Amino acid sequence: MSTVTNEKTNRGGFKLSDYQGLPSTLCKGCGHDNITRNIVQAYYELGLEPHNVVKTSGIGCSSKTPAYFVHRGYGLNSVHGRMPSVSVGAKLANHHLQVIGVSGDGDTASIGMGQFCHLVRRNVDMVYVVENNGVYGLTKGQFSATSERGAKSKIGEVNEFTDIDLCALTITLGGTFVARGFSNDAKQMLALIKASVAHRGTAMLDVISPCVTFNNHEGSTKSIHYVMEHDIKLNELGFVSPWEQPTAEIKPGEAVEIPLPDGSHLIVRGVNNNHDPHDKFAALQLLEESRKKGEILTGLIYIAEKERDLNTAMRVNNPKTMAQMDEADCRPPKEAFEKYLNGFR
Amino acid sequence: MNPPPETLTASQPSTPLQLTVNDLSIEAATVNGTGSQSANNILAKSLFRMGIPMAAKNLFPSNIQGLPTWFTIRASKHGYTARKKELDWLIGMNPTTWEKDVANLRPGAVVMWNSNELSDAPVKARGDLIAYPIPMNDCIKGVAADAKLKKMLVNMVYVGAVTHLLGIEEEVVLKVIADQFKSKQKAVEINVACLRAGMEYAKASLPKKDPYRVERMDANGNKILIEGNTIAALGCLMGGVTVMGWYPITPSSSLAEALIALAKKHRVDAANHTIRFADVQCEDELASIGLVLGAGWAGARSMTTTAGPGISLMSEFVGLGYYAELPGVIFDVQRVGPSTGLPTRTAQGDVLAAAFCSHGDTEHLVLHPCSPEECYEFARISFDYAERYQTPVFVLLDLDLGMNFWMCEPPSYTTEAFDRGKVLSPAKLDELKAAGKKWGRYLDMDGDGIPWRPLPGNPHPDAAYFTRGSGHDEYARYSEDPEVYRRNLDRLRKKIEGSRTTLPQPVLETVPGAKVGILAYGSTNNAMREARDQLAAAGVKSDYLRIRATPLATAAVEKFFKEHERVYIVEQNRDGQMELMIRQVLTTPGAVDKIRPVRHYTGFPIDARTISDGVLAGEGKR
Numbered sequence: 001m002s003t004v005t006n007e008k009t010n011r012g013g014f015k016l017s018d019y020q021g022l023p024s025t026l027c028k029g030c031g032h033d034n035i036t037r038n039i040v041q042a043y044y045e046l047g048l049e050p051h052n053v054v055k056t057s058g059i060g061c062s063s064k065t066p067a068y069f070v071h072r073g074y075g076l077n078s079v080h081g082r083m084p085s086v087s088v089g090a091k092l093a094n095h096h097l098q099v100i101g102v103s104g105d106g107d108t109a110s111i112g113m114g115q116f117c118h119l120v121r122r123n124v125d126m127v128y129v130v131e132n133n134g135v136y137g138l139t140k141g142q143f144s145a146t147s148e149r150g151a152k153s154k155i156g157e158v159n160e161f162t163d164i165d166l167c168a169l170t171i172t173l174g175g176t177f178v179a180r181g182f183s184n185d186a187k188q189m190l191a192l193i194k195a196s197v198a199h200r201g202t203a204m205l206d207v208i209s210p211c212v213t214f215n216n217h218e219g220s221t222k223s224i225h226y227v228m229e230h231d232i233k234l235n236e237l238g239f240v241s242p243w244e245q246p247t248a249e250i251k252p253g254e255a256v257e258i259p260l261p262d263g264s265h266l267i268v269r270g271v272n273n274n275h276d277p278h279d280k281f282a283a284l285q286l287l288e289e290s291r292k293k294g295e296i297l298t299g300l301i302y303i304a305e306k307e308r309d310l311n312t313a314m315r316v317n318n319p320k321t322m323a324q325m326d327e328a329d330c331r332p333p334k335e336a337f338e339k340y341l342n343g344f345r
Numbered sequence: 346m347n348p349p350p351e352t353l354t355a356s357q358p359s360t361p362l363q364l365t366v367n368d369l370s371i372e373a374a375t376v377n378g379t380g381s382q383s384a385n386n387i388l389a390k391s392l393f394r395m396g397i398p399m400a401a402k403n404l405f406p407s408n409i410q411g412l413p414t415w416f417t418i419r420a421s422k423h424g425y426t427a428r429k430k431e432l433d434w435l436i437g438m439n440p441t442t443w444e445k446d447v448a449n450l451r452p453g454a455v456v457m458w459n460s461n462e463l464s465d466a467p468v469k470a471r472g473d474l475i476a477y478p479i480p481m482n483d484c485i486k487g488v489a490a491d492a493k494l495k496k497m498l499v500n501m502v503y504v505g506a507v508t509h510l511l512g513i514e515e516e517v518v519l520k521v522i523a524d525q526f527k528s529k530q531k532a533v534e535i536n537v538a539c540l541r542a543g544m545e546y547a548k549a550s551l552p553k554k555d556p557y558r559v560e561r562m563d564a565n566g567n568k569i570l571i572e573g574n575t576i577a578a579l580g581c582l583m584g585g586v587t588v589m590g591w592y593p594i595t596p597s598s599s600l601a602e603a604l605i606a607l608a609k610k611h612r613v614d615a616a617n618h619t620i621r622f623a624d625v626q627c628e629d630e631l632a633s634i635g636l637v638l639g640a641g642w643a644g645a646r647s648m649t650t651t652a653g654p655g656i657s658l659m660s661e662f663v664g665l666g667y668y669a670e671l672p673g674v675i676f677d678v679q680r681v682g683p684s685t686g687l688p689t690r691t692a693q694g695d696v697l698a699a700a701f702c703s704h705g706d707t708e709h710l711v712l713h714p715c716s717p718e719e720c721y722e723f724a725r726i727s728f729d730y731a732e733r734y735q736t737p738v739f740v741l742l743d744l745d746l747g748m749n750f751w752m753c754e755p756p757s758y759t760t761e762a763f764d765r766g767k768v769l770s771p772a773k774l775d776e777l778k779a780a781g782k783k784w785g786r787y788l789d790m791d792g793d794g795i796p797w798r799p800l801p802g803n804p805h806p807d808a809a810y811f812t813r814g815s816g817h818d819e820y821a822r823y824s825e826d827p828e829v830y831r832r833n834l835d836r837l838r839k840k841i842e843g844s845r846t847t848l849p850q851p852v853l854e855t856v857p858g859a860k861v862g863i864l865a866y867g868s869t870n871n872a873m874r875e876a877r878d879q880l881a882a883a884g885v886k887s888d889y890l891r892i893r894a895t896p897l898a899t900a901a902v903e904k905f906f907k908e909h910e911r912v913y914i915v916e917q918n919r920d921g922q923m924e925l926m927i928r929q930v931l932t933t934p935g936a937v938d939k940i941r942p943v944r945h946y947t948g949f950p951i952d953a954r955t956i957s958d959g960v961l962a963g964e965g966k967r
């Protein structure tokens with residue numbers, strides 16, 4: 001793949017630019033662009049084959065971002081709230097595809113809530129990123145369902161309704177990988193994205209991603225300032241690829257080490273706590289407590305890395321993909337065909 | 346076979362009784378969930394195996410247990426298998442509908458009933474009916490079964506009595522029972538005992554008063570008796586579907602379920618413990634169509650099954666499929682709308698909803714099978730059309746075709762290769778490059794409006810592209826340029842226009858000297874031969890054009906209008922949905938003035954009389 005250039009290549013022989021996309025058309029300073037940058041970096045470092053990357057999305061500013069990363073991958077920008085279903089279809093058609101779906105809080109927590117819930121309970125093997133800014137950015141700043149009660153909109157309206165906590169919801173739905181990030185925290189996000197890719201099943205990343213145009217004012221609970229003030233880090237994360245040595249930053253013994261199916265490891269060390277991310281009850285309790293205190297808990301909240309994913313449960317990962325099946329794969333032999341029809345005489 | 350036409354008068358004289366062989370419609374009025382289905386199937390199959398042309402319909406309520414259900418068998422030596430307006434023989438088993446069932450009978454009809462459960466009064470009050478009361482509960486007193494089972498077995502008593510009175514061959518019935526219960530010897534014995542009880546009772550206590558008889562024919566040849574949904578599922582299997590997303594809805598669920606059963610048998614890879622078919626029972630139709638289009642986009646042959654309400658929910662996504670050019674097949678087994686409508690009744694009400702599903706400028710390929718043969722064939726080739734045209738394709742059945750039993754020629758084993766359309770392989774892309782041609786995902790390189798599409802996973806460095814439902818140019822780049830937008834829309838129209846000549850073409854049936862044309866589609870076809878025979882008997886010769894797909898084959902339709910003075914468009918909907926599409930393509934001056942609509946929308950399948958009466962009225966003969 002490499003041509004005569006000074007650009008460094010990764011283990012797969014791909015350059016960073018292979019993982020980049022078109023220039024973003026989002027507002028300058030939009031949190032979503034930070035997430036895009038981290039996806040590019042993570043995918044480059046993981047050495048994924050870009051042509052096997054499938055990028056799905058719904059509708060919204062957030063859902064536009066798949067055009068801004070991995071241009072050598074295949075994008076499917078679907079309809080509002082319906083990214084989960086096209087993702088399932090693509091993954092069933094070709095199980096080798098590495099699916100990443102990007103959604104917004106409006107896209108996921110309102111119009112797409114049904115599909116989101118069912119994707120989670122089916123544990124579809126994919127990365128699911130919610131770029132959560134508490135508003136509908138693309139339609140100019142209406143509250144979304146993840147906006148906290150009491151939050152003020154740019155035009156001074158107060159949100160009267162409780163918010164949906166996507167992390168808590170995902171856990172109760174049987175989600176197998178639940179994390180929250182913040183678009184300004186690149187280090188944490190990088191580890192979370194890499195671990196999401198390595199995880200087999202639905203990895204739900206709820207990334208708080210401030211909308212600098214419609215939700216960055218005084219009184220907003222998703223402004224950059226507010227999130228920085230209220231961000232409580234649950235854990236320090238280290239992601240170790242199969243070919244890497246653990247870094248000295250987190251010493252074994254101080255941390256939970258989680259082996260992932262592709263041979264990589266996620267090292268999780270609690271910050272002033274000893275939360276084991278395998279503990280579902282504790283995870284829900286932590287989320288509820290932080291919500292009461294008005295804190296934004298970030299990090300890996302819950303993981304169940306040994307659950308089977310949709311394709312495995314359905315036993316559909318054939319030697320050939322569904323897309324490759326030909327006449328011989330699909331049609332029973334003539335005798336069986338005729339025997340079947342004979343049953344209708 | 347040159348059949349004498351049924352008379353066109355509303356009633357037949359009750360006397361004198363003329364022997365009527367292999368020509369009657371018989372209906373069992375039962376209660377949903379009481380096991381009558383199995384008895385009725387035995388009766389229907391027995392007539393079929395005697396080589397007599399027949400069809401059977403289940404008229405059922407939207408309820409699982411306790412509501413009335415009517416099973417109608419029509420046997421006709423003439424091969425008329427549509428619903429017959431008037432019933433010849435009623436079997437009364439349901440107390441709640443009994444009085445009405447009797448009141449609805451034509452003068453002189455036959456009525457048989459369970460006199461242990463139903464009163465004689467309605468029959469006596471009529472005075473004109475041929476009555477066969479049977480104390481069915483008493484008949485099976487001696488059969489060793491518990492009360493619950495007996496409730497079901499009592500249905501076999503009327504099978505026995507009808508067998509005796511009509512002269513159905515006993516060995517045939519016994520064989521059907523044996524096949525139905527397969528290896529369950531006990532079930533076979535007990536059903537046969539009840540059958541015999543009914544036969545014995547009829548022999549001893551019911552002197553033959555009716556004119557009907559059945560006799561062995563050999564009209565059915567190699568045919569099978571099957572529901573449209575079941576054979577459509579086989580078409581899907583042979584057509585190479587590998588991914589299905591669906592959401593249960595009457596009358597389409599049995600198609601999905603039949604396919605799942607087929608795949609479990611014929612798509613299993615024993616060595617790998619895997620299955621070469623993925624089906625997801627989705628959370629709703631929004632999800633099932635999303636799954637279909639996602640799978641189609643990634644290269645699998647994908648489908649969903651639904652009915653009108655599902656089509657409404659899918660419409661936004663179908664527009665994405667059209668505009669972003671994603672293949673997928675949607676089976677719509679039509680039922681009565683709007684809204685929930687009559688969910689267990691039939692209609693052709695989604696003709697337009699399918700053809701123009703979604704907002705904005707769209708048009709979709711729609712196939713209209715008329716018979717089990719076409720259910721198989723159209724199901725199979727629908728995947729070729731979807732991939733060739735890279736667009737959603739609808740296959741429209743209806744409840745009558747999908748859920749009722751029809752005779753059909755068994756399809757021959759398909760060896761035809763799949764048409765995967767213009768899938769751009771890395772090699773093909775190199776080839777284009779070498780020839781100095783620049784490829785674009787939405788670029789019309791061949792002049793047919795159909796672009797080349799690479800599948801996700803294609804490693805060629807130039808192959809990747811971004812699919813979106815928003816404005817895009819020939820190279821799949823985002824664009825709001827007005828010219829680019831119009832160009833793309835025009836190309837899409839060109840692409841879909843091309844299908845007018847490649848979709849299944851209309852079928853024309855003519856007789857010399859006909860000035861009247863009849864145009865119909867789908868399950869209406871089942872009543873058409875009988876209707877045209879009735880017309881001929883009344884002195885009206887008619888030609889018949891059967892539409893099999895839209896976008897319409899314009900030339901054939903225009904020609905049909907040119908060659909006829911009046912064209913009766915027969916539809917099973919109120920508003921003339923196909924007529925609207927026909928009006929859209931007719932350009933010959935005066936052509937639209939020739940249109941005479943015949944519309945049927947009661948929820949019951951259309952019958953021949955409705956068609957012939959409609960035409961006769963239009964011809965000033967009624």
Ligand SMILES: Cc1ncc(C[n+]2csc(CCOP(=O)(O)OP(=O)(O)O)c2C)c(N)n1
Nearest residue numbers: 060061062080104105106107135136137138
């Ligand atoms: C069916 C439908 N309804 C409404 C819209 C209009 N719409 C576009 S984006 C959007 C909200 C997006 O919000 P979110 O998912 O939070 O994304 P953000 O722009 O905030 O990143 C809405 C309501 C639409 N595109 N489709």
Ligand code: SF4
Nearest residue numbers: 027030061137211212
């Ligand atoms: S409106 Fe908000 S969410 Fe949309 S691009 Fe601008 S900053 Fe980002």
Ligand SMILES: [Mg+2]
Nearest residue numbers: 104105133135
């Ligand atoms: Mg938002």
